[in-house]
Amino acid sequence: xxxxxxxxxxxxxxxxxxxxxxxxxxxxxxxxxxxxxxxxxxxxxxxxxxxxxxxxxxxxxxxxxxxxxxxxxxxxxxxxxxxxxxxxxxxxxxxxxxxxxxxxxxxxxx
Amino acid sequence: xxxxxxxxxxxxxxxxxxxxxxxxxxxxxxxxxxxxxxxxxxxxxxxxxxxxxxxxxxxxxxxxxxxxxxxxxxxxxxxxxxxxxxxxxxxxxxxxxxxxxxxxxxxxxxxxx
Numbered sequence: 422x423x424x425x426x427x428x429x430x431x432x433x434x435x436x437x438x439x440x441x442x443x444x445x446x447x448x449x450x451x452x453x454x455x456x457x458x459x460x461x462x463x464x465x466x467x468x469x470x471x472x473x474x475x476x477x478x479x480x481x482x483x484x485x486x487x488x489x490x491x492x493x494x495x496x497x498x499x500x501x502x503x504x505x506x507x508x509x510x511x512x513x514x515x516x517x518x519x520x521x522x523x524x525x526x527x528x529x530x531x
Numbered sequence: 532x533x534x535x536x537x538x539x540x541x542x543x544x545x546x547x548x549x550x551x552x553x554x555x556x557x558x559x560x561x562x563x564x565x566x567x568x569x570x571x572x573x574x575x576x577x578x579x580x581x582x583x584x585x586x587x588x589x590x591x592x593x594x595x596x597x598x599x600x601x602x603x604x605x606x607x608x609x610x611x612x613x614x615x616x617x618x619x620x621x622x623x624x625x626x627x628x629x630x631x632x633x634x635x636x637x638x639x640x641x642x643x644x
Contacts, residue, residue, distance in 0.1 A: 464621055520573075
């Protein structure tokens with residue numbers, strides 16, 4: 422089955438700096454890659470996604486890149502703000518089966 | 532409000548108790564999922580229902596028993612659980628179609644004592 426690895430497990434950045442989270446996947450059949458943000462006491466919420474026919478996608482301060490050849494994808498958050506502090510999960514999807522990374526706890530220091 | 536509602540939000544149960552978790556989605560989706568979230572572990576897929584039919588049972592112990600009476604409701608029946616079953620149980624829904632996002636509920640924080 423699919424195996425998704427995510428790094429780093431924890432990340433601290435100063436407010437205004439950029440944050441990058443990286444994931445790798447194993448199954449070349451994966452074709453959809455969502456990123457979720459989970460705040461304390463809440464369920465994960467989608468923040469951005471990318472499909473296998475696209476190399477990069479951007480939504481305001483958030484961007485995702487995908488390298489299908491290398492089987493890795495990354496989340497980039499620019500101009501970080503304290504409210505960006507949360508746990509972020511990457512996922513790879515085959516059909517409607519979702520396989521998640523272990524999560525990255527991001528802390529933005531004011 | 533994500534459109535996926537889970538109840539209860541918190542549950543404490545003894546190892547001999549029987550309880551049920553409930554999930555309801557108002558998004559018109561046709562696939563529903565149970566995930567287990569433990570500290571420092573990836574989200575673990577437990578069960579998948581597509582069009583009310585169970586399509587995935589990810590080696591889950593029989594003390595967890597899912598039920599999907601219709602495409603909007605999903606239950607997880609619990610009996611004779613172990614302390615290591617304490618975790619956040621998340622319900623999600625999506626369309627069966629490839630490449631669509633899963634929407635999660637807020638989760639039920641389960642503590643087995």
